[in-house]
Each structure stands twice: as C-alpha cells, then as structure tokens.
Amino acid sequence: MRGSLSLAMQGDIGLWGLVFCHSSTAHSVEPPVRDAIRTLVQMATQRMLLLRARQEARYLQRVQDSLVLRARSEPQSPQQLLYEQASIWMKLFRAHGVVLWVNGGCYQAGVTPTPEVLSQFVLRLERSHEHSGPWCTRELAKETLTASLAMPDQCGAIAVPLPMNSTQRAWLIFFRPEQVETLYWAMQPTASPHPASIVAPSVAWYEEVVGKSEAWQRVERLAAVDLGEDLTLAIAAYEIRSLNMHLECERQALAEANQRLERLAHFDPLTKVWNRYRIEEAINAELVAANRYAATFSLLLFDVDNFKQINDTYGHSVGDDVLVALARLVESSLRGCDHLGRWGGEEFIVLATHSDVEAAVGLAERLRTLVAELRIEGLKQTVTVSIGVAVWQAGDSCKTLISRADDAMYRAKHGGRNRVEMALEPVPPVY
Numbered sequence: 001m002r003g004s005l006s007l008a009m010q011g012d013i014g015l016w017g018l019v020f021c022h023s024s025t026a027h028s029v030e031p032p033v034r035d036a037i038r039t040l041v042q043m044a045t046q047r048m049l050l051l052r053a054r055q056e057a058r059y060l061q062r063v064q065d066s067l068v069l070r071a072r073s074e075p076q077s078p079q080q081l082l083y084e085q086a087s088i089w090m091k092l093f094r095a096h097g098v099v100l101w102v103n104g105g106c107y108q109a110g111v112t113p114t115p116e117v118l119s120q121f122v123l124r125l126e127r128s129h130e131h132s133g134p135w136c137t138r139e140l141a142k143e144t145l146t147a148s149l150a151m152p153d154q155c156g157a158i159a160v161p162l163p164m165n166s167t168q169r170a171w172l173i174f175f176r177p178e179q180v181e182t183l184y185w186a187m188q189p190t191a192s193p194h195p196a197s198i199v200a201p202s203v204a205w206y207e208e209v210v211g212k213s214e215a216w217q218r219v220e221r222l223a224a225v226d227l228g229e230d231l232t233l234a235i236a237a238y239e240i241r242s243l244n245m246h247l248e249c250e251r252q253a254l255a256e257a258n259q260r261l262e263r264l265a266h267f268d269p270l271t272k273v274w275n276r277y278r279i280e281e282a283i284n285a286e287l288v289a290a291n292r293y294a295a296t297f298s299l300l301l302f303d304v305d306n307f308k309q310i311n312d313t314y315g316h317s318v319g320d321d322v323l324v325a326l327a328r329l330v331e332s333s334l335r336g337c338d339h340l341g342r343w344g345g346e347e348f349i350v351l352a353t354h355s356d357v358e359a360a361v362g363l364a365e366r367l368r369t370l371v372a373e374l375r376i377e378g379l380k381q382t383v384t385v386s387i388g389v390a391v392w393q394a395g396d397s398c399k400t401l402i403s404r405a406d407d408a409m410y411r412a413k414h415g416g417r418n419r420v421e422m423a424l425e426p427v428p429p430v431y
Helices: 031-072 078-092 115-128 218-266 276-293 307-314 316-332 357-372 398-414
Strands: 003-011 014-023 097-102 105-110 135-137 156-163 169-176 181-185 205-209 297-304 339-344 347-353 385-391 420-422
Touching: 003 031, 014 031, 031 078, 031 218, 078 097, 078 105, 078 169, 078 218, 097 115, 105 115, 115 156, 115 169, 156 218, 169 218, 218 276, 276 297, 276 339, 276 347, 276 398, 297 307, 297 316, 297 357, 297 398, 307 316, 316 339, 316 347, 316 357, 347 357, 357 385, 357 420, 385 398, 398 420
Parallel strands: 385 420
Antiparallel strands: 003 014, 097 105, 097 169, 135 156, 156 169, 181 205, 297 347, 297 385, 339 347
16 A cells, blocks of 8 residues: 545544545545545534434433433432342443442442442542542553452443532442453554555454453443432432431421320329329419409319228229229210319319309219219229319419318218218408
8 A cells, every 4th residue: 555645533622533545556636636525524524423412412311311210209219229220220331230339338230349349449439539520440450549459350440429418428330341352453563664655464463452341431421420410319319308207207206205294294194184283273274264254163072982991902903993993984974174183092173164053063963973883893892982062262272272172072071971062161361
C-alpha cells in the first residue's frame, strides 16, 4: 500500500473518530474529490452522532424506568429494591454482580466479592473518593485502591456514592468479569529501513488484551449516576416511612402509657371505679356548680356490713370478689350523670347530681335492695350495706358534706345495719 488518505470526524467536544483510505498505488486526489469526501464524512458523522445520541437517550430512559414503577408504590427497603431489580440492572450495565451498601448493611446479587472484602473496598472509597461522581476501573488488579483486595472473579467495577445525609454515604457498585479483547491490526511493527513506507504484512497480525473488563462507557457512567440519585430518593422515602411508623408506634405507646397513668391516677385498681382522688374532684366541681346555680345534689356514703368477718371467714380473695361485684352492680344501676367512687376499704360514695332529698333516699333504698340480692360464689351469707345520705346545703364544703354522710352511715350501722339514714341538718354557727 503506497497511498493513504485520512479524514477527521469531529464531535461536540473534539475528535470523535477517523476515516482511513488506503491505496496500493500512490496518486493524487483532486481538490473537488477531497471536498466531496470531506462533506460525505461530515454528513455521516452527524448521522452517526445523532444515532448514538438517540441510543444513549433510550438507554438512559430504560435505566430510569427501572425505578419509576417502584416509586409509585409503597416505599421498599434497600434489600427489597436490590433483590427485585438486580437482574434488570445487571443486564443494563452488562455486569455480573451488583452490591448496595447502606448504613453498614451489605446487600449483594450475582457474582460479587465477600462481605469482608466489600467492607474494605467501601472503607477505601470513603477515604480516597471524596467527590460526588462515580469511581470506575476496568483493571481492579492494577488499581492502587483495589490491588491488594481479593477479587479473583471481578475485573472491572463502577462505584456510585449515594449521599444519604451530610456525613454519610451509601454505595451502589457494579462488577464486571474479565473480557478478553482481540485487536486486529492492518499493519504490524517492522524494522524496515524505510519507516515512511507502509509494509504490507505477510501474515495477519492481532493482539489479545487480557486482565481487563469491558470499558465503562460515558453513557453508562451517566446512567449509574442517575440510578444512584433515584436510589437515594427511594431509600430516603423508605427511611422516612419507617421513621413515621416508628413515631406512630411511639405515639401509640405514649397514648397507652398516658391512659394507664390516667387509670392509675383516677381509678381504683381492684374495682375499676373512680378512686378517692377522682371522686373528690367531682364533688368539688359539683360544689362549685351548686354554689353558683343552686343546683342541688346528694352524696350516698355506704360500706359493706360485717366485711371484716367475710375476710376472716372466707379469705381476702372472696372479700375482693364482694367489692368487685358490688361496684359493678351499683355502677350499672346509676344514671349516666351519677358517679361511683371507692372511698377506701369497703366504703363507697355515690355522687347523685340534680338530686333532692326524696330522690336521694329513693336511690339509696333501691341500691340497698339490689345489694341484698347479690350472690357471690363461695360466699354463703347475704351481702348488705349501710348507707348514709347527705343532701347539699348552702355553705357545705366537701369535708362537711362527707362528714354528715359519714355520721348518717354510722347511725345506720348502729341502728341494725342494712339500713338507710339521712344526714342531720347542719347546725348554724352561733355568733
């Protein structure tokens, strides 16, 4: 070959390719022919660049679509994302292994190094790769960062940092196997004394390149960055959802704890009716209303007759059963505006709102009769109560009202038990 013509194929950022024309004889090429060839090469270059751009756009779209469907559904964990999409990603990036490293967790698919080796790999990446772009190589065995790591089945890698927050990064890593590449040459080196001439080889000459993977193309690096950004958003959405679920569980636990505290603060643990503190609160509130609007109300203070005898004869568990059954019976017999509280021991108070003397006595007699009909398993004697009734009078306080009801209850006990007694009218002060 004695003649040669070379034409440059210019891309957007410089030399994109070359066209070589060879001839076995030397001859000149006329300017019109050269111009026509140059025009033809320019047209072909623009067409090929356009085709490449369209191909890259379709490829980038396929990579983006691999997470679009997932983004519309319930957020998934990094492990779920990797295991469901690994085969698609490995096909798109011509890889035989993929790793997602998130918060110290290593999720792997395909042919990858051991978790111990990956841990060292990520640690070195964190120390040496500070910028946000991908790190890639086609010769892991010759890279300073990876040469000492045991990766016998991997030859190329691309690692994309995923910025989870200001201080922590996750990593998406693809691995490629060795790809033996055969290069065929149109000419071969020669020791000819005429270096300017092109000597036709007598035997076809080719070279095999080993120890390398396929090169990571520019569009693949761009696609890996796009996929990394989508993954970062998907993982962040999952973490936000997990945090919200955790916060909701904490909120529910806090609400339940508050309910338990309220029950402990306001309810008697045995009978489940109001405790002394809560019923006293309600009495004070009713006193405020009575003093302001003259709304009459009554208190019924009662206790179980011969309760100590029941405990001594049948045991405290039977005594507890009596109190529980009594509380349920009385509470179920009251109006919605009335309240029952355990005052202490076997003593209970009924706060009967909007209740005058006649209504209060009628309620006390009805409750006394119901209790006398109560039957407790294991108890052979009849349960009875002695009830003292006090109706609010102007000038009453919680203390004086309960004191008058208490006096009436003890008069009922001394009068033979299983009775209802009215409180005496308060004695006006002498000046």
